[in-house]
Amino acid sequence: MNTSTIIFYAIAALILGAAILAVTTLKIFRSAIWLLFSLVGIAALYFWMQVEFIAAIQIVVYVGGIVVLIIFSIFLTQQSGKEMDKPATGKMIFSALAALFGTAFTINLISHYGFNNISAAPFNPSVDEIGMQMLSTTSHGFILPFEVVSMLLLAAMVGCIVIAMKPTEANIVHLNKKED
Amino acid sequence: MNEVPLTHILFVSTALFFIGMYGLFTRRNLITMLMSIELMLNSVNINFVAFNKYLFPDKLDGLFFSLFIITIAAAEAAVAIAIIINLYRSHQSIDVDDATEMKF
Numbered sequence: 679m680n681t682s683t684i685i686f687y688a689i690a691a692l693i694l695g696a697a698i699l700a701v702t703t704l705k706i707f708r709s710a711i712w713l714l715f716s717l718v719g720i721a722a723l724y725f726w727m728q729v730e731f732i733a734a735i736q737i738v739v740y741v742g743g744i745v746v747l748i749i750f751s752i753f754l755t756q757q758s759g760k761e762m763d764k765p766a767t768g769k770m771i772f773s774a775l776a777a778l779f780g781t782a783f784t785i786n787l788i789s790h791y792g793f794n795n796i797s798a799a800p801f802n803p804s805v806d807e808i809g810m811q812m813l814s815t816t817s818h819g820f821i822l823p824f825e826v827v828s829m830l831l832l833a834a835m836v837g838c839i840v841i842a843m844k845p846t847e848a849n850i851v852h853l854n855k856k857e858d
Numbered sequence: 859m860n861e862v863p864l865t866h867i868l869f870v871s872t873a874l875f876f877i878g879m880y881g882l883f884t885r886r887n888l889i890t891m892l893m894s895i896e897l898m899l900n901s902v903n904i905n906f907v908a909f910n911k912y913l914f915p916d917k918l919d920g921l922f923f924s925l926f927i928i929t930i931a932a933a934e935a936a937v938a939i940a941i942i943i944n945l946y947r948s949h950q951s952i953d954v955d956d957a958t959e960m961k962f
Contacts, residue, residue, distance in 0.1 A: 686862045690870045697874055697897055701881030706890060713893045716874075720900050723870075727911055732903075732924055739928050744896060744935045751939045752889055755946040765884040773883035777876040784872045793864050793913065801915035811918055812925075820922050827929050834933035838940040844947075 686726060693719035704761045706752055714745045729803045867908040874901035888942050888952040892935065899931045 693716055700712035717740045724733035765773075812820045874897060881894030903924040910920025946952050 680861060683861045686866070690866075693870060694873055694877065697877045700897070701877055701885070701890075701894055706887065709890055709893060713896065716897065717900065720904065723867075723904065724907060727867075727907060729907055729911065729921060732907060732921060735925065735928055736903075739932050740896070740900070743932055747935060747939055748889060748893065751942060754943060755889070755952050762887055762890075765886065770884055773880050776883065777880040780879065781873055781876045784876075785869055788865050788868045788872065796864065796912055797915055799915045801911055803918060803921055808918060808921060808925075812922065823922075823926055827926055831929065831933055834937050838936050841937070842940040842943050 682726075686723075689719055689722050689726060692716075693723065704764065706756065706762060707749070710745060710749050710752060713748070714741060717741050717745065728801070731803060731805050731808055864908060864912040867912075868905065871901040871904040871908070874898075874904070886953050886955055888938075888945070888954060891954070892938050892942075896931065896935065899927060903927055 696712045696716035696719060700709050700716055703709050703712060717736065721733045721736040721741070724730075724736055811818065812824055815821050878894045878897035878901065881897065882891055885891050885894065906920040906923045906927070910918065914920070942952050945957060949956055951957075
């Protein structure tokens with residue numbers, strides 16, 4: 679039991695505790711804050727695994743982007759101090775049972791599999807290595823998914839604006855004319 | 859560093875996935891359901907990075923999968939929140955039980 683091991687179990691406890699509170703607390707704003715802690719814990723787990731670039735991306739995109747977006751939409755759509763209704767007891771029991779059985783089943787499978795091809799080769803996830811491989815056009819490069827994902831982001835951005843846009847008077851008149 | 863076996867990291871991600879599933883089953887509010895989905899996506903990311911680090915350290919494919927999953931999750935969250943805001947505008951509520959017009 680050295681320091682690294684203790685740090686791992688502390689991070690795991692933080693992630694799971696914050697996640698459980700995020701899905702069970704009845705105040706929606708608190709739920710968002712617990713989700714924030716869970717995501718920060720996952721970033722810490724990436725730092726512990728020495729993949730600093732993914733950890734940085736996790737903090738920038740999830741903590742800085744998605745959680746802020748979620749909190750923003752909470753403020754837009756409801757009174758954040760109000761408590762949500764408690765889920766029905768039967769549903770809660772059956773969901774908890776399903777989750778527990780699923781966890782037990784998967785943990786049983788994992789612990790009996792015994793990964794015996796653990797490799798000791800050096801792991802080099804440095805930023806220049808990732809960048810070279812992501813933009814390489816050889817057979818091990820990821821330039822095609824990179825470009826496709828950039829198109830997806832553009833499409834998602836345009837789609838969000840169109841969906842969330844309030845229809846103006848001129849637009850409504852235009853649409854009505856089209857229908858006639 | 860290698861004192862913690864791979865299976866323990868997988869235990870953490872399994873537990874996180876099923877916590878997210880529990881949230882998805884019990885919550886009736888669209889924003890909290892979206893939060894549960896984010897938890898599930900994150901547990902998958904942990905799996906990809908851990909497998910990459912422990913089993914195939916000479917390649918970086920798992921890291922690229924996590925990067926693309928994070929990107930797509932961001933796009934998905936943005937579209938979902940646009941839909942939620944639009945739903946709130948027409949129904950004055952984001953409870954899934956209040957939006958049943960298309961239910962068969």
